[in-house]
Amino acid sequence: MLSRRSVRIKVMQLLYAKGSDEALDYKGSMQRYSRMIDHSYDVFLYNLYCLVQISKVAIQDEEKKRAKHLPSEADKAFSAKLSENELIRSLRDNPSLTKVFDQKGFNAMTDRDHMVKIYNEFAKEEAYITYLGKECAREDHVEILLELYRFCRKNELFNEIIGDAYLNWIDDKSLVIGAVKKVIKSLPVEGTAFLKDYYPDDETIKEYGEPLLNRTFKGDEALLSIIKPILTNWDHERLALIDMILLKMAACEMLEFPTIPAKVTLNEYVEVAKTYSTDKSKEFVNGVLDKLMKQLEEDGKLNKEGRGLID
Secondary structure, rough: OHHHHHHHHHHHHHHHHHHHHOOOOHHHHHHHHHHHHHHHHHHHHHHHHHHHHHHHHHHHHHHHHHHHOOOOHHHHOOOOOOHOHHHHHHHHOOHHHHHHHHHOOOOHHHHHHHHHHHHHHHOOHHHHHHOOOOOOOOHHHHHHHHHHHHHHHHHEEEEHHHHHHHOHHHHHHHHHHHHHHHHHHHOOOOOHHHHHHHHOOOOOOOHHHHHHHHHHHHHHHHHHHHHHHHHOOOOOOHHHHHHHHHHHHHHHHOOOOOOOOHHHHHHHHHHHOOOOOOOOOOHHHHHHHHHHHHHHHHHHOOOOOHHHOOO
């Protein structure tokens, strides 16, 4: 589920923490890295959990409408099919998945009143009203669940709930959204075997992320010595800490990861700088890394292979 860019961001955050906390050693950084990876998976699971809980409010909604002293025709016609269709029930009534949710402590983390509030807001949406008034095939149930999730991720309360539970929600949001949408489109499911497709893979986490953290963390001075000559008219001690971290990570990646094209490395760190550093960082990081890439190539140190050729 995680991409190299999201791993770069996590490594950047850990190196930033190191720069702010001298007591944070390599072992502690690696432990934090593992927890951050687990939290990325957990926030995906929590999104699924909340989606199920919000849809379940439809059952309560049906009961309230039927219990009215003088129910309207609309009340009588209402159906809790948002929660009772086969697709969402494969998540809701899935003992193995429920066990996973319980182990994560999601129930204790979640205020049911918040789920009700989000459902009530969604119930006013034209897409939901239209869905309730027609005979539905599987495609209709998929579309309304996608619409519900689309509504949720734009909802301030929903984002607040997820963000309060997981600080990495903002960093991992786009990847989590993509994963949840894939799950919805694959419904119904059985058991929890489907979850394996969404756990961060070893190639990204262990073969890329761990060595990047290791080599940047331990090679701090060596990487700085490579970058300093490129910083014409710049005092490296006055640079934004995040910019320097990104330059070191990029230098490490260019030197130590032969299958990643140097131009890809440059573009990726420019994008990270644009999001996580100062307004001027994008141009600065781009300029320094472009010079660094050319210098390493001239010195014969840019040893790329296969997919890692400079272009």
